[in-house]
Amino acid sequence: MTRYEIVKRSVALITLTNPPVNALSSAVRLALSKNVERAMGDPEVTAVVICGENGTFCGGADIREFSEPLQGPPLLPLLDAVEAGEKPVVAAIEGVALGGGFELALFCHYRVAHYKSRLGLPEVTLGILPAAGATQRLPRLIGIPASLQMITTGQHILAQEALKLGILDQVTQKNVCEVAVEFALGAVGMSGA
Numbered sequence: 001m002t003r004y005e006i007v008k009r010s011v012a013l014i015t016l017t018n019p020p021v022n023a024l025s026s027a028v029r030l031a032l033s034k035n036v037e038r039a040m041g042d043p044e045v046t047a048v049v050i051c052g053e054n055g056t057f058c059g060g061a062d063i064r065e066f067s068e069p070l071q072g073p074p075l076l077p078l079l080d081a082v083e084a085g086e087k088p089v090v091a092a093i094e095g096v097a098l099g100g101g102f103e104l105a106l107f108c109h110y111r112v113a114h115y116k117s118r119l120g121l122p123e124v125t126l127g128i129l130p131a132a133g134a135t136q137r138l139p140r141l142i143g144i145p146a147s148l149q150m151i152t153t154g155q156h157i158l159a160q161e162a163l164k165l166g167i168l169d170q171v172t173q174k175n176v177c178e179v180a181v182e183f184a185l186g187a188v189g190m191s192g193a
């Protein structure tokens, strides 16, 4: 449900692995929570990158579990742990970052995205509001009018627009995981390591 590896000797690369869209199922939340804790506690790890496999960052909460009672760790405390971590965490966004997947990226300290990726809060189309922090984190980044536009319409925006709005730190046409790892190394003063 997540893969954990050390790249460039000191970056923990955590990959969401839940086809088809790496949704945040109970098993993914549990694995992500354990791996964030592992990375934060490993003295060899200087920074963390979170990405998704098969060209998709994350489609959000797992809608296949909506009809079941909540199991596994809730999303918000997990995202709080990412944000409170003392090591920089970079989201490497490819494909889509939607709903809870976008919220996961918002709680990371930095966001790097592929130029073809899309970000959005489609909760309104399901009759709910973003429930894992986007209603606070997004206005802090881009202000209330642009946030309300995203929250109330559910429209996706393209990476270039997200960069202009201030949601993203970098947009790339290259391999987004590799670029995010370099970004993470730069954040801890280890560029070119």
Ligand SMILES: CC(C)(COP(=O)(O)OP(=O)(O)OC[C@H]1O[C@@H](n2cnc3c(N)ncnc32)[C@H](O)[C@@H]1OP(=O)(O)O)[C@@H](O)C(=O)NCCC(=O)NCCSC(=O)C[C@@H](O)CCCCCCCCCCCCC(=O)O
Binding pocket: 020, 021, 023, 059, 060, 061, 062, 063, 064, 066, 067, 075, 096, 098, 099, 100, 101, 103, 122, 123, 126, 128, 129, 130, 131, 132
């Ligand atoms: C992701 C897409 C853009 C992909 O589009 P594409 O055209 O490429 O492909 P498909 O649409 O054909 O989809 C392929 C495949 O993937 C499945 N899928 C898509 N999204 C999800 C998902 N989120 N979870 C599980 N599976 C998903 C789809 O069914 C297809 O499967 P198949 O077997 O048919 O091949 C596009 O699919 C898309 O836009 N998806 C919607 C994404 C979305 O809506 N995400 C938001 C989810 S809501 C959310 O994230 C909430 C957050 O704020 C977190 C909240 C945390 C607290 C949660 C509390 C629970 C809330 C309880 C609500 C109760 C509702 C109720 O019961 O009344």
